[in-house]
Every structure is written in C-alpha cells, then in structure tokens.
Amino acid sequence: MIYTVTFNPSIDYIVDVDHFQTGMVNRTTGEHVLPGGKGINVSIVLKNMGHESRALGFMAGFTGREIERLLAASQVESDFIDVAEGMSRINVKLRSDQESEINGQGPAIRASDIAKLYDKLDQLGEGDFLVLAGSIPDVMPASSYEDIMARLEGRGVHIVVDATRDLLVNVLKYHPFLIKPNNHELGEIFGVSLSTKEEVIPYAKKLQEMGAKNVMISMAGDGGLLITEDGQTYASMPPKGRIVNSVGAGDSMVAGFLTGYIETADYENAFYTGLCTGSASAFSEELAERNEVETLLRSLGR
Known part of the structure; x- marks a missing residue:
C-alpha cells in the first residue's frame, strides 16, 4: 500500500483575473476549487494512474470536511486526524498579469494529534511506500520527518521525501528510498548555482553519498x-508541450515514478514515467491523467 502524508492540506482557490488592480473591485474570469497539498497531489495522481493510496495528515473545520469530500469525489481514500481547534487552510492563487498567492495558516495541531498520526503510521510494514512531502507547520516539531523515519526504521517501508534544505538533509541518515529536490533546491543545499545536468549530477551523487x-x-x-542506487544515471529533456499550470508538477513526477x-x-x-507525468500535469489545468502520460511517453519513444 502507498501512504502519503500532508501535515497542512488546503483548499486551493485558483482565480483568473484580467489585469488585476489593487484597491479596486476585480471580477474573476475563471475559478477552480481543488484539494491542495503535496502529498494529496501525489495521491490524486496515483489514483489517476490506476494505483490506490491512502492520504494521511490533519484536517479541521468545514474546510477540512470539504477536502475530504473532494478527495472522496476523486475516489482517493483519506484517513485524516480531525483537529479540534482552527480550520484547514484556504490558499488563494491569483493568476493575472502576474501570479500571486495568499496561503492560509492551518489548524492548531496538538501533541495528542501527532500521537494519533503515529499510531496510524505504526501499521505500515514490509513493502509499503510512504511519501513525506512539503513543509512542516510551525505548530509541529521541525524534526517531524526525522521522527517518523526513525520510528519506521527497519520495517521495510520504502520512504519518499520531497522536501527542501534541512528537512531533506536531516533525513538522509535514514536512507530514504527516493528524494526529489529540484536543481535550485539542490544548489541551495550546497551553496551553489546549478543550471545544467552536467552541473547537477555530482551534487546529486553527494546526496546519495549522504544516505x-x-x-x-x-x-x-x-x-x-x-x-x-545501482549506479545508473538517466537524464532527459521533457516532452514538448505548452505550460498551462506548474502547480503539482513536481508531486506528479513523484507519483509517476x-x-x-x-x-x-x-x-x-x-x-x-515520472518525467512524463510531471509534464502532463504542467500541460493541463488539472493533474495528470494516465492517457496523457502515455501519449507523452510515446513522444519520447518509450
């Protein structure tokens, strides 16, 4: 079974406004309401690709219930901890002459809520996959990813980590099955600027040497x-297409892999498969569907 963890899921309210102006009444030309969060995106794309997963994390209030409803409508299984105080966040993404975002805070997660999540994670075992994706809310310990991986160490769980900077570096000692930074995040870890594959490869190998x-x-x-892990390097340009919406493309790449x-x-x-799944999401308003991915794979001769 595949499990995903999203500590701070959201409702993403995406609006299109022609020539947005501050201090004025602006009217939308398009609106989308979607469940958001990196782990949730992975679960949705996995379902679109024909694979079941279970989305874990925290929810609260009417927005949390709506996230659960939206996932159920997409036939994605969820098992969130219901947090008593606050509400799941709403993230507003404004698309106009420039793109702007306003991200909500999320609920007050207590130690007892975290303990309930750990109880669910304790059920994972040999051959299961666990995806830890995104940032950690300020109301949780900064070591939460490390704590989870230490708790599951030795159980045969394949853990995927999609995080940045110290969140990523600090878990390498637990030998994650897969990590997926982008080239800019990789450069930030080592204090360098990386723009070509030739520049990226030696630093990617350093992360491998670190665990x-x-x-x-x-x-x-x-x-x-x-x-x-067996010493091979694969590299490719993406399939050709027009970028429509880059939100969720990296998460889709993880799901495709x-x-x-x-x-x-x-x-x-x-x-x-990961490369083409990420591209399929970037080329669409919605997250990647299997037929779109297969079309892009054929375009690369795969």
Missing part, C-alpha cells in the same frame, strides 16, 4: 535526471 538510495532531480523546462517502479521494478521506466 539517499535514489535521487531524482526535476529541472522544469530542462527535464530531469535520476541517480539510482512510483507508478513506473511498482509496475515494472525498472528504474529507467520509473524515471521516464
């Missing part, structure tokens, strides 16, 4: 690369 089994780097319009790996146990296939 990661497989390192996948997303590079937006320059595609991506994968350094595998897991799809390819689960179906074939082949890292090369997993890499290309």
Whole structure:
C-alpha cells in the first residue's frame, strides 16, 4: 500500500483575473476549487494512474470536511486526524498579469494529534511506500520527518521525501528510498548555482553519498535526471508541450515514478514515467491523467 502524508492540506482557490488592480473591485474570469497539498497531489495522481493510496495528515473545520469530500469525489481514500481547534487552510492563487498567492495558516495541531498520526503510521510494514512531502507547520516539531523515519526504521517501508534544505538533509541518515529536490533546491543545499545536468549530477551523487538510495532531480523546462542506487544515471529533456499550470508538477513526477517502479521494478521506466507525468500535469489545468502520460511517453519513444 502507498501512504502519503500532508501535515497542512488546503483548499486551493485558483482565480483568473484580467489585469488585476489593487484597491479596486476585480471580477474573476475563471475559478477552480481543488484539494491542495503535496502529498494529496501525489495521491490524486496515483489514483489517476490506476494505483490506490491512502492520504494521511490533519484536517479541521468545514474546510477540512470539504477536502475530504473532494478527495472522496476523486475516489482517493483519506484517513485524516480531525483537529479540534482552527480550520484547514484556504490558499488563494491569483493568476493575472502576474501570479500571486495568499496561503492560509492551518489548524492548531496538538501533541495528542501527532500521537494519533503515529499510531496510524505504526501499521505500515514490509513493502509499503510512504511519501513525506512539503513543509512542516510551525505548530509541529521541525524534526517531524526525522521522527517518523526513525520510528519506521527497519520495517521495510520504502520512504519518499520531497522536501527542501534541512528537512531533506536531516533525513538522509535514514536512507530514504527516493528524494526529489529540484536543481535550485539542490544548489541551495550546497551553496551553489546549478543550471545544467552536467552541473547537477555530482551534487546529486553527494546526496546519495549522504544516505539517499535514489535521487531524482526535476529541472522544469530542462527535464530531469535520476541517480539510482545501482549506479545508473538517466537524464532527459521533457516532452514538448505548452505550460498551462506548474502547480503539482513536481508531486506528479513523484507519483509517476512510483507508478513506473511498482509496475515494472525498472528504474529507467520509473524515471521516464515520472518525467512524463510531471509534464502532463504542467500541460493541463488539472493533474495528470494516465492517457496523457502515455501519449507523452510515446513522444519520447518509450
């Protein structure tokens, strides 16, 4: 079974406004309401690709119930902890001449809520996959990812971590199955600027030397690369297409990688499936669907 964790899920309210002006009444030309959060995105794309998962995390208030309803409507299983105080956040994404975002805070997560999440994670075992994705809310310990991985160490759970800076570096000692920074995040870790695959590869290998089994780097319009635990390097430009919405593309890449790996146990296939799944989401208003991914795979001769 695949499990995803989103500590601070959201309702994403995406609005299009022609020539937005501050201090004025602006009217939308388009609106989308979607469940948001990196782990939730992974679960949705996995479902679109034909694989079941269970979305874990915290929810609160009427917005939390709406997140659960939206996931159920997409046939995604969720098992959130119901937090007593506050409400799940609403993130507003304004698309106009410039893109702007206003992100909500989220509920007050207590130690007892975290303990309930740990009880659920204690059920994971040999062969399960766990995706830890995104930032950690200020109301939770900064070591939460480390604490989870230490708790599950030795149980045969394949853990995927999609996080930045210290959140990522600090878990490498627990040997995550896969990590997926982008080239800019990789550069931030080592204090360098990385723009080409030739520049990225040695630093990706450094993360592997620090403990990661497989390192996948997303590079937006320059595609991506994968350094595998058996010493292989795969790199590719992305399939061709028009970028419509980059939100969720990185999460889709993770879901695509897991799809390819689960179906074939082949890292090369997993890499290309991940690359095309991320691109399929970027080329659409919604998250990637299987037929879109397969079309893009064929365009790369896969």
